[in-house]
Amino acid sequence: MTELTGGPSLPQERRVVTAIPGPKSLELQARRSAVVAAGVGSTLPVFTTRAGGGVIEDVDGNSLIDFGSGIAVTSVGNSAEAVVRRATAQLADFTHTCFMVTPYEGYVAVCEQLAELTPGDHAKKSALFNSGAEAVENAVKIARVHTKRQAVVVFDHGYHGRTNLTMALTAKNMPYKQGFGPFAPEVYRVPVAYGYRWPTGPENCGPEAAAQAIDQITKQIGADNVAAIIIEPVLGEGGFIEPAKGFLPRIAQFAKDNGIVFVADEIQSGFCRTGQWFACEDEGIVPDLITTAKGIAGGLPLAAVTGRAEIMDSAHPGGLGGTYGGNPVACAAALGAIETMREMDLNAKAKRIEEVMKGRLAAMQEKFPVIGDIRGRGAMIAIELVKDPATKEPNAEAAGALAKACHAEGLLVLTCGTYGNVLRFLPPLVIGEDLLNEGLDIIEAAFAGL
Known part of the structure; x- marks a missing residue:
């Protein structure tokens, strides 16, 4: 086989x-x-x-x-037949043109798949990038231009990347942040619902942690100043923490009530890894923006920000992109990976x-x-x-x-x-x-x- x-x-x-x-x-x-x-x-x-x-x-x-899958990248295996077949065919046609110079169908086809697979039945658009950190950075850019606000809220034990902004978003100092500052400003960290270590027990964790987080956002930052709340539906590098039940829906509702863009970082947990296409589906969360990478393309470098069309279209033409973003070979591999996920x-x-x-x-x-x-x-x-x-x-x-x-x-x-x-x-x-x-x-x- x-x-x-x-x-x-x-x-x-x-x-x-x-x-x-x-x-x-x-x-x-x-x-x-x-x-x-x-x-x-x-x-x-x-x-x-x-x-x-x-x-x-x-x-x-x-x-x-x-038992590592290249840190959740090779979910379909390291050399899945459909990934190899599609990527090989694309290599023979052309390796690159830059989508911002002359576009190609593969990029559009990946965005169509993302619109279909990600949670929610609203109109969606995507932008493709190279890495998870790049996707998170662009989600922040999009949220800021859409809301005309600056503050970004993240959570204890969260991990979002190794670039300057995503290091600021990441909670763990060693080895990710030590000696690399100063970091990007207007980033604020609040408690997460870590049931195993919650002082009053896991049964109380969800509502209590949500109340603490919302209280800190309201009092220390001001909800009207927050552009985005970013969270991993299952926290990866922080220890595979599943936020206690009720926490994510309450935070998502708070974001909605206050005009804050709710961003689900599904870079490690997405694309069938948790037994659903995306981990946020477990409690019926429909994020405004969702970031993906890792398992999307069977090992080739590809990442995406997908979200509500009106939010994604907030950025002016030329404001999003990158030379290699949505590389045609990586897009072909992604279509092969998604084909494999469906068929198997x-x-x-x-x-x-x-x-x-x-x-x-x-x-x-x-x-x-x-x-x-x-x-x-x-x-x-x-x-x-x-x-x-x-x-x-x-x-x-x-x-x-x-x-x-x-x-x-x-x-x-x-x-x-x-x-x-x-x-x-x-x-x-x-x-x-x-x-x-x-x-x-x-x-x-x-x-x-x-």
Whole structure:
């Protein structure tokens, strides 16, 4: 099944034949150290030769189970047939003209798909860009020109990018902000509904956190000064935090009541990752603007801002764009990725991944008290690790040790969280269930070895 594997020659199996990283990866790492800036990190320095389905093959012949998907990018796999086919055909026709010079159909077709797939039945328009951070920056530009206001509200534990403005929007200092200031002004941070750590318990978290956030906006900023409220419907880098029920609808209603543009940052959570096309659908949220990237194009660089036509049209001609934005090859890949998501019903596959993972992880939690919380939706699942379940003191050391143990056994996992104590799991939505369970076996053995 080429859709799953990226080609029949890539076996869907874990294979560890050297230490990880192996000798050839170590040689390449030495070359890298000489010429690549130290600030560019890697979770696991094994050098990839092929990838697809649920595995990554390295230069030493190891085949690793992939629970990272390039940070939620390769949801359809690293070499999905429709993505490769469409992108290859576009490469043969032309690689670039710049949509702002002479346009092409692929850009329009992607915008048509976005208008159809994103929440709400209102008239929608899109603008295409290269990266998630670029999409968020442009959402702020659009909101400011539409409202003629300046202030932007974001939330504790949020992550929105590494550019100057998006660093200001991002909550976590290290490694994203340390030493890189000063940052863009008129950015204000308010509480988010983090149920696991809410002082009065998760059952009270949604309404109490919303009341606190709205009170701070009203008193400290002034609702009439706010251009945009930006939130991830499932907070990614901050620890896969699902805002407690009721929080997002209340914040969205507050925005609507006060003429504030409500922006859903679906860069990590969008395109079937949570078992729905977009995570904000879970509570019926219809954002004014939605930012997308990562899973949109099967690994090629593409991002978008999609929203209400009257808001999107607020920017003057020439005010939005960029040389590479909506590159024709990336647009072709996006159409292939969306084709794959529809044909394989990847929302259903994401829900099945959640069922398997949460069942296995819940059984582990009963045996290993270091697991304080299991959360997330679809194939966006995380466990928060603590030193003591009673105090919930973060255990970043355990997260690091577990990731290292998994890597040594040929399972790629990622960490995250404001406190560095969360293991996050982002398997490709096309991963085979045998590989999924084998990866969970490795995780369980790593816990037993702590």
